[in-house]
Amino acid sequence: MIQLAPLSGGIFLGWSLGANNGANVFGTAVASRIVSFQRAALLCGAAIILGALLQGQAGIDTYSRLFPGDSMKLLLITSAVAAITMTGMTLLHLPVSTSQAIVGAICGIGLATESMQWHLLTRIVICWLVTPVGAIGIAWLIYVLLGAFFKHIPMSMLTRDKIIWSGLIIVGTYGAYALGANNVANATGIFSGRIAHLTDRHLTLVGGLAIALGVATFSKRIMHAVGSGIMPLDGFTSLVAVLAMSITVHIFAMIGVPVSSSQAIVGAIIGIGINKGIWAVKLKPLRNIAIGWLMTPIISLILAAAAYAVFV
Amino acid sequence: MFFISKQKQIELELSRYYEKVNACLTAFHDGIRQYCQKPDQDRLRENFQAVHKHESRADDLRREIEVIMYSKSVFPESRGDILSLLEAVDKVPNTTEWVMNMILTHNIIIPETLSSDILELVEVCYLCVRALLDSAEKLFTDFTNATVAIGRVDELETEADHLEFRLYEQIFKKEPSLDPMHKILLRELVRNIAAISDRAENAGDLIRIIVAKRKT
Known part of the structure; x- marks a missing residue:
């Protein structure tokens, strides 16, 4: 039972991830009353678990290789530091990425133990930089193609609305699948091969369930608050944004970098x-996002290294 | 399949509603024309009954559409837009009925010297509403081009404004023989006829917003 204690930090991370990121995939649909929160949470949760189970392994492998050592203490420090960073940044109302919090903590431990996997870290950081750039390109292309479709094919406004709003539910479900596949490693990736009797399949299931639980229990308020961010989104732009995000995140899930x-x-x-x-x-808001992105891995890294120095 | 048939049902009901508004407007147009040519109160009453019948039927259809809209078969954004548009278009038949009623109840006689200009104003308002209805129907066949006819609505509304002001001048400056009360009644009549094109323009503005919201 004691061996499972560090997993609680991972479950908290998964829960927090679900609570914060559920709105990215279903926010507009719920805020516009296209689908009820209960139905969205159900769809989202099921798709996240499916994504985690079917395509979450690659990310788990990456974190498993990046994490130095096998000690329970190190696992506990890493997951606790990432969780504390996430909570602190959220309390400061700064946008936060779970991937950066957990990778920052792993790097803190890696530097402290002088066992950094630099090549893996380089690959991860490149993927972080490519993520927004790739999403910009994908969104631009989808916008042009879908825009041309709606502009040049004569249709009723009701047909147009039906395509967009139904599309938002379908794309939201796909986004949730991609989120589960890509982000499950953030919750339970570092535990792979380090806890007796827990296989990777168990870890993807536990991580997926934790993320789904976060969506179900704590994402309602964020979903309803959607639209006040960096640009007001209508149905069409939401569809484009969620689809571009889903494709981007799904590509990195297949590459194996959360x-x-x-x-x-x-x-x-x-x-x-x-x-x-x-x-x-x-x-x-863009400035706040940039600050959050820069600060999250740095804070997490410093805290993990400090915790290592104090407790190990 | 259920969802598709619901949408078709709404589009069909809306098409029937626009037909009724058009029928109401045609009856109004014919009624005023006949009254200007021959001020026969009995004939006008018959035409008023026709306008009233079409206006009532249009109201019934509007209520039916509202009920269908709230049966959760339409997305909230589309529902809000269509209901606002219906409310705006509905002011057109209401105004035509009010004008006919005003002539009847106030026993307004249209002087021969003014009849051609009043008829011209009615004609312009009629064309203005026809352009609006064309545009409103386009929302359900080719919505990106629905605003094409709105430009025509604006032009005709401006023309109606010019005619309205010209008629005011005629009533108060060029008709010295008219009783002051008669002049005031005629001014009210002209104002209410011109209001038809104003209402059409307001509904046209809504169509413009509906399309702009969906512009990609």
Whole structure:
């Protein structure tokens, strides 16, 4: 039972991830009353668990290789530091990425134990940088293609609305699948091969359930608050943003590098902004996002190294 | 399949509603024309009954559409837009009925010297509402081009405004023989006829917003 204690930090991370990121995939649909929160949470939760089980293994392998050592104490420090960073940043109202919090903590331990996997870290950081840029490009392309479809094919406004709003539910479910596949490693990746009797299949299930629980229990308020972010989104732009985010996150799930769905959706919204006129993008929230992204891994790294020095 | 049939049902009901508004407007147009040519109160009453019948039927259809809209078969955004548009368009038949009623109850006689200009104003308002209805129907066949006819609505509304002011001048400056009360009644009549194009323009503005909201 004691061996399972560090897992509680991972479960908390998964729960927090679900609570914060559920709105990225179903926020507009719920806020616009296209689908009830209960139904969205059910769809989202099922898709997250499915994504985690079917395609979460690659990310788990990456974190398993990145994490130094096998000690329960190190696992506990890493997951606790990532959880504390997440909570602190959230309390400061700064956007936070679970991937960056956990990787920052792993790096803190890696530096302290002088066992950093630099090549893996480089690969992860490159993926973090490519995430928003890729999402910008994908969103730009989807916007142009879908925009041309709606512009040049004569249809009733009701048909158009039906395509967009139904599409938002389908794309939201796909986004939840991609989120589960990509982000399950953030919750339970570091425990792979380090806890007796727990296989990777168990870890993907536990991680998926934790994320789904976060969506079900704590994402309602965030979902209803959607739309006040960096650019006001209508049905069409939400569809484009969620689809671009989902494709981006899914690609990195297949590569095996957990990335931030929030970074992907921000990139997607900028891609839409380039089409609509960049003036539509608000700069102040973007600045907060940039600060959050820079600070999260640094704080997490410092805290983990400090915790190692104190407790180990 | 259930969902598709619901949408078709709404589009069909809306099409029937626009037909009724058009029928109401045609009856109004014919009624005023006949009254200007021959001020026969009995004939006008018959035409008023026709306008009233079409207006009532349009109201019934509007209520039916509202009920269908709230049966959760339409997305909230579409529902809000369509109901606002219906409310705006509905002011057109209401105004035509009010004008006919006013002539009847106030026993307004249209002087021969003014009849051609009043008829011209009615004609312009009629065309203005027809352009609005074309545009409103386009929302359900080719919504991106629905605003094409709205430009025509604006033009006709401006023309109606010019005619309205010209008629005021005629009533108060060029008709010295008219009783002051008669002049005031005629001014009210002209104002209410011109209001038809104003209502059409307001509904047209809503169509513009509905399309702009969905512009990609």
